[in-house]
Amino acid sequence: MPTTDTDLDDIEIPRHLSVGFGADRRSIAYLTRPGNAPGVFWMSGFKSEMRSIKASYLDQWVAGRGHAYTRFDYSGHGLSEGRFEDGTLSRWLEESAAVFDAVTEGPQIVVGSSMGGYLALLMARKFLARTGTAHPGRIAGLVLIAPAWNMTDLMWKKAPDEARRAILDDGVWLRPSRYEDGPYPITRALIEDGRAHLVANAPWSPGAPVEIIQGRHDPDVPYDHVAHLSQLLIDVPVTLNEVPDGEHRLSRPEDLALLADRIEHLLDARPSG
Numbered sequence: 001m002p003t004t005d006t007d008l009d010d011i012e013i014p015r016h017l018s019v020g021f022g023a024d025r026r027s028i029a030y031l032t033r034p035g036n037a038p039g040v041f042w043m044s045g046f047k048s049e050m051r052s053i054k055a056s057y058l059d060q061w062v063a064g065r066g067h068a069y070t071r072f073d074y075s076g077h078g079l080s081e082g083r084f085e086d087g088t089l090s091r092w093l094e095e096s097a098a099v100f101d102a103v104t105e106g107p108q109i110v111v112g113s114s115m116g117g118y119l120a121l122l123m124a125r126k127f128l129a130r131t132g133t134a135h136p137g138r139i140a141g142l143v144l145i146a147p148a149w150n151m152t153d154l155m156w157k158k159a160p161d162e163a164r165r166a167i168l169d170d171g172v173w174l175r176p177s178r179y180e181d182g183p184y185p186i187t188r189a190l191i192e193d194g195r196a197h198l199v200a201n202a203p204w205s206p207g208a209p210v211e212i213i214q215g216r217h218d219p220d221v222p223y224d225h226v227a228h229l230s231q232l233l234i235d236v237p238v239t240l241n242e243v244p245d246g247e248h249r250l251s252r253p254e255d256l257a258l259l260a261d262r263i264e265h266l267l268d269a270r271p272s273g
Helices: 053-064 089-103 115-131 151-158 161-170 188-197 223-232 253-268
Strands: 015-019 026-033 036-043 067-072 108-113 139-145 172-175 184-187 210-215 238-243
Touching: 015 089, 026 053, 026 089, 036 053, 036 115, 036 253, 053 067, 053 253, 067 089, 089 115, 089 188, 108 115, 108 253, 115 139, 139 253, 151 188, 161 172, 161 184, 161 188, 184 188, 210 223, 210 253, 223 238, 238 253
Parallel strands: 036 067, 036 108, 108 139, 139 210, 210 238
Antiparallel strands: 015 026, 026 067, 172 184
8 A cells, every 4th residue: 555656856844743752752744834724634655755746736736725734754754753664553643643633723624645544534533532523623524545444454364375474473574565665564563553443344424524536446455445435434425536547546647636626625615714
């Protein structure tokens, strides 16, 4: 589910937020632009960064419409502190919620790509458990790009036998990357921690309208897997936008145009402020 498509021309200087305590404290890098509400909150994919093609495209698109925009790097990613090998869903979810709470104000359209789409759902669920609503009016909508829900379970099921043995015996497997950016360490800690974050195979409400964008030829997150997710989300409008010739990264000009269109649809559904 890696989505590393970094745009090196983006040279904005990030700010930093401290997350965690003691030896677990890490500095999380983020970029934010002020603007009208609803704002847009970007969540990157596994091994991707806040300066990726999609995230940087949205920076300019959202700014052109006068809305606030926030993006950040998980620990072990991009400009944030930490080792990638130490990352778990619990750790990255904590960082996501911390940046959302500390940096953004008012309603937000949360946009997540791949693992970021999964974390966006987990964050909405976390806020629902905390407040009884989707963080009272704070999450105004979700746009999920190839959402890798139940990501670690999906990884484990797709892993070859030798990979499972390496994870269990050595604590890590170096997964080859089809994106020419080196292998990805898949750790036993990541897989085991993921079991605490599995989305049950039963209907549930994320508390806000959902737009899903999914390619038919995605080799990392199968289309049927995402179509099933769209059936599990209830009590809110859910739209599954199929890209017939799309793969996983969905960073082509036509994919970016579709992403902007779906965000605009949710922005138009909310009063600006």
